Amino acid sequence: MNKKYNLAVVGTNFIVPRFIDAAERSGYFHLHSIVSRKTQSGLCFRSANGYDSDVVIHENIADMLNDDKVDVVYLASPNAIHFPQAAACIKAGKHVIVEKPMTSNTRELLSLIALAKANNVLLMDAMKSLLCPNFSILVDNLSRVGRIRQCTSTYSKISSRYQGYLDGNNPNTFNRMLSNGSVMDLGVYCIHPFVHLFGSPEQVHAYADLLDSGVDAAGIVILKYPQFHVNITHSKTCATTNSSEIQGEDGTIVIDNISTLTSLKFVDKKGEETEISAPQDPNSIFYIAQHLGETISSGLKESAVNTHALSTKVLTVLDEVRRQTGVRFPADDR
Amino acid sequence: MNKKYNLAVVGTNFIVPRFIDAAERSGYFHLHSIVSRKTQSGLCFRSANGYDSDVVIHENIADMLNDDKVDVVYLASPNAIHFPQAAACIKAGKHVIVEKPMTSNTRELLSLIALAKANNVLLMDAMKSLLCPNFSILVDNLSRVGRIRQCTSTYSKISSRYQGYLDGNNPNTFNRMLSNGSVMDLGVYCIHPFVHLFGSPEQVHAYADLLDSGVDAAGIVILKYPQFHVNITHSKTCATTNSSEIQGEDGTIVIDNISTLTSLKFVDKKGEETEISAPQDPNSIFYIAQHLGETISSGLKESAVNTHALSTKVLTVLDEVRRQTGVRFPADDR
CATH class of the missing domain: 3.30.360.10 (Dihydrodipicolinate Reductase; domain 2)
Structure with a gap:
């Protein structure tokens, strides 16, 4: 049996429940917390999707990052804030998977990749x-x-x-x-x-x-x-x-x-x-979640498929x- | 009943029998002569397609153009020779329909359009x-x-x-x-x-x-x-x-x-x-042949659809x- 990684998700748009479904079915993840700018929206999202009532709702990333139990963060926020949010996750020592496109531009991405290496955490492109x-x-x-x-x-x-x-x-x-x-x-x-x-x-x-x-x-x-x-x-x-x-x-x-x-x-x-x-x-995101789980559990800090080099070229x-x-x-x- | 125009075709490639079929079914045309660089090929083409034995075979355009009975010429020769062949037809006072693209370039086309106007004959683009x-x-x-x-x-x-x-x-x-x-x-x-x-x-x-x-x-x-x-x-x-x-x-x-x-x-x-x-x-060429017949019988020297202006823009x-x-x-x- 795989170790279950505690997953935090950032965002409550239509893609997020699909990622959570994929993550839980992959056997690698357990939904631990949801970051939503408004607690009320987070609560609605949690109940509408039938998630356990012990799933924590946070109004900001910083609070979620302070939680030592969180292992990996899925970022499905607007593209413009992928960079600051992913950087915050990395600095907090969390693995992070970022919806495509990973950042607004190459400069931001290169900076993020360097940061992930320096902090020895996984940074992965969610392109499926x-x-x-x-x-x-x-x-x-x-x-x-x-x-x-x-x-x-x-x-x-x-x-x-x-x-x-x-x-x-x-x-x-x-x-x-x-x-x-x-x-x-x-x-x-x-x-x-x-x-x-x-x-x-x-x-x-x-x-x-x-x-x-x-x-x-x-x-x-x-x-x-x-x-x-x-x-x-x-x-x-x-x-x-x-x-x-x-x-x-x-x-x-x-x-x-x-x-x-x-x-x-x-x-x-x-x-x-x-x-x-x-x-x-x-739910084709299943294959992303499965690969993310395999990659983390192998101790790798970069996907062998959605490589940093490929994301940079794109x-x-x-x-x-x-x-x-x-x-x-x-x-x-x- | 429409007057039947005597049609000469130049070329014996796969498109030519389709044009002849369209032309005859339109009711406007009667196949009169075939221009083929080799008489033998022209004869084979005539018999293989079941055309009447009184359809004349010419080895060159000049001979066909000397025949006063020819009213209209269909040019399906290689693109590079559309221009000299069409110019010869126009100078001989024949109406001419030219397979697409009408000429190798715009310069040739403008020269052909001017020549057709000067000679008061129809010049039409066979784009269907x-x-x-x-x-x-x-x-x-x-x-x-x-x-x-x-x-x-x-x-x-x-x-x-x-x-x-x-x-x-x-x-x-x-x-x-x-x-x-x-x-x-x-x-x-x-x-x-x-x-x-x-x-x-x-x-x-x-x-x-x-x-x-x-x-x-x-x-x-x-x-x-x-x-x-x-x-x-x-x-x-x-x-x-x-x-x-x-x-x-x-x-x-x-x-x-x-x-x-x-x-x-x-x-x-x-x-x-x-x-x-x-x-x-x-045989979608039918509509070209029908339009060609209508245009000629109306006394027009330019198609109202495949206009000279459109062919020039293309x-x-x-x-x-x-x-x-x-x-x-x-x-x-x-």
Whole structure:
């Protein structure tokens, strides 16, 4: 039986109960505390999700960090505050897993990585794609496409908060102050696996159309590699029915949903389709939680998959995308 | 009953019998002569397709143009020779319909348009998409997507001649001398309807990976409009399963096959799909032939749909794409 690590979660948005479900089912974690800016919201969140009444509610991170029982912190707060919050966790000697993108920019991330090393705690990127079992199947089947000639990837979905934005309610998800927007929230899912597969691109070309709030409504990111391009489209203000694809001279791998790799098929050059995906846990965060548990219990301070180097390469691409598209965050000027 | 126009066709590739079928079924045309560089090939083509034995075979355009009975010429020769051949037809007082792209570059096209005007004959672009009945349905449904936030379009298909290219046989379709390649052959299908719908883009950005022959194997074209981008991927060396899409804040129009608009659906923002396409003639060239017949019999010298202005705007985009991607044709230096 694994030692159960005491988990604190920061944030009460829709992703947090899914992380807690994954963490508890992984067998590695026990929900210990919830950080919510308002105690009342934390209490509602705890009861609405049926968590034990001994789960502690804290109104701020500092109080939670003072609790010696907390082993690991999951940060699902707005992007802009990942950096100060993760730094506080690290300084308090807690392991920390941070929702994607880990920080507002590369400078913050490099500083965080150095801090984690100095404090000998685990710092991990919660990007889930590479840890889904179907990602291994994708890698195993990659050679079937032959020489790669083109990749396309898309994540375009109308945010449930977009109507609120149009109504003038300034929701977090379209708020420049919080380091949000389309490429940070959805485009990053398309960038991460391709940078993992093919390394840092030779060049990045980016285009976007911005909202009045200053974040991107929709955009394009092109990753140039020596012999092909990855063409990424992302949006939080319109939706697509298309899949991501790795297209080669001998066939195409079709990836339905680049964030969870729910379905994978290989289409040969005659158009014959073969389903190659395996069934996955419906809550794909399960694989992140399982990997986090394995990594901590092995005494490692860095994931062997979601490495610090990979997160840094991805944030370097995001920085360049924002430079070219004119999306600038307050965090960039600190 | 319409007057039947005597039709001469130049070329014997796979598209020509489809044009002849369309032309004859339209009721406007009668196949009169075939131009084929080798009489023997022309004879084989005539008998293989079951055309009447009184259809004349010519080894060169000049002989065919000397025949007063020919009213209209369909040019399906390699792109590089569209210009000299069309110019010869016009000078001989024949109406001429030219396969897409009409010429190697804008300079040639402008010269051809001026020549057609001076000679008072019809010059028409054989690009078929806008003339398919489903294109009108697309236009009628466009407002359903609300404010457009992003368009994507794709035409990627492995050419049946690509293995021959890899085997060193230098087929026409990958031959720089003939003004060929991916964007000229397939990408143009994605550019044409969007330039028709939204006008000349403010900016064009293009990327491509070239074959050793100097033409593009696969590429990306981005058309920038004031409030959104059209993201085009095209290839003749790999294939896609994706559709073209017009994505708006209220829903998405999904276009399956941008060249023929075989299937159109509207997906609302809740994900509800509605099929909106009508059945079309399986040979979509039928609509080109029908429109050509109507245009000639109305005494017009320019199509009201595939206008000279539209063809010029499209070739201007193609010129810019090739400038940015380094695909240069001998025709550009003449």
